[in-house]
Amino acid sequence: MEIHTIGSSSTGNCHKIDDSQTALLIECGLPFKKILSGLNYDTSDIHGCIISHAHGDHCEAINEVIAESIPCFASTGEISLMRAKNLFKKDYSDSRLVTIVAGKQFKVGTFTIKPFNVSHSTPEPLGFYIKSNHTNERLVYLCDTSYSKYIFPGLDYIMVECNYDETMVENNEQLNKKAKEHILTGHFGLQNVKDFLEANDLSRVKCIHLLHLSSRHSDAEKFKKEIQEEFGKPVIIAPK
Numbered sequence: 001m002e003i004h005t006i007g008s009s010s011t012g013n014c015h016k017i018d019d020s021q022t023a024l025l026i027e028c029g030l031p032f033k034k035i036l037s038g039l040n041y042d043t044s045d046i047h048g049c050i051i052s053h054a055h056g057d058h059c060e061a062i063n064e065v066i067a068e069s070i071p072c073f074a075s076t077g078e079i080s081l082m083r084a085k086n087l088f089k090k091d092y093s094d095s096r097l098v099t100i101v102a103g104k105q106f107k108v109g110t111f112t113i114k115p116f117n118v119s120h121s122t123p124e125p126l127g128f129y130i131k132s133n134h135t136n137e138r139l140v141y142l143c144d145t146s147y148s149k150y151i152f153p154g155l156d157y158i159m160v161e162c163n164y165d166e167t168m169v170e171n172n173e174q175l176n177k178k179a180k181e182h183i184l185t186g187h188f189g190l191q192n193v194k195d196f197l198e199a200n201d202l203s204r205v206k207c208i209h210l211l212h213l214s215s216r217h218s219d220a221e222k223f224k225k226e227i228q229e230e231f232g233k234p235v236i237i238a239p240k
């Protein structure tokens with residue numbers, strides 16, 4: 001499976017995964033121009049776009065993506081929030097804007113996708129456990145959540161948010177208690193990422209992608225070095 005990050009930060013997220021039979025977008029939270037250029041101006045191989053939640057940095061380009069005949073998938077709660085934010089330029093049919101439910105797996109081409117609940121500040125955010133039936137590989141995608149209540153068997157690839165270093169947030173004197181709480185409860189920090197990796201069987205894991213690094217409270221080199229050393233797996237810092 002190939003993983004290509006077009007953008008990953010609080011200003012925008014979009015990844016393409018491809019098992020050579022099916023290609024999927026995870027999130028479309030960038031200006032569509034940027035997504036197009038990340039895809040070399042060719043969307044013809046993209047079979048769908050799965051969206052974790054209704055924040056703009058994860059779904060900004062949803063109208064343009066649907067206009068390219070790429071169905072978008074999100075939970076009822078997040079679609080309702082997108083509607084409440086007047087994000088949709090049209091009323092889309094169920095086949096273009098598809099409702100998905102935590103715990104209920106669905107297929108897009110050769111991928112079987114099982115969404116699961118995560119913890120964030122929106123109504124019904126999701127993470128994704130994805131299996132390629134072509135390569136027999138498994139991937140987990142977890143972003144904009146403070147922790148994971150699940151573990152995932154047989155993983156080959158891990159895409160996990162590593163937003164901040166807890167001590168950098170604690171030591172930031174410009175933040176009041178409430179602002180600190182907001183960061184610490186809605187996003188994955190370095191220690192939680194380590195706990196998550198510790199809890200999972202990493203024996204098959206080929207690569208760990210760290211996503212959505214904060215511009216103020218992260219240290220990409222430190223994150224990469226510590227996780228590589230502690231878990232003995234290659235680490236890629238997703239490009240902003």
Ligand SMILES: [Zn+2]
Nearest residue numbers: 010055057144
């Ligand atoms: Zn985000």
Ligand SMILES: [Zn+2]
Nearest residue numbers: 053055120144
């Ligand atoms: Zn968010």
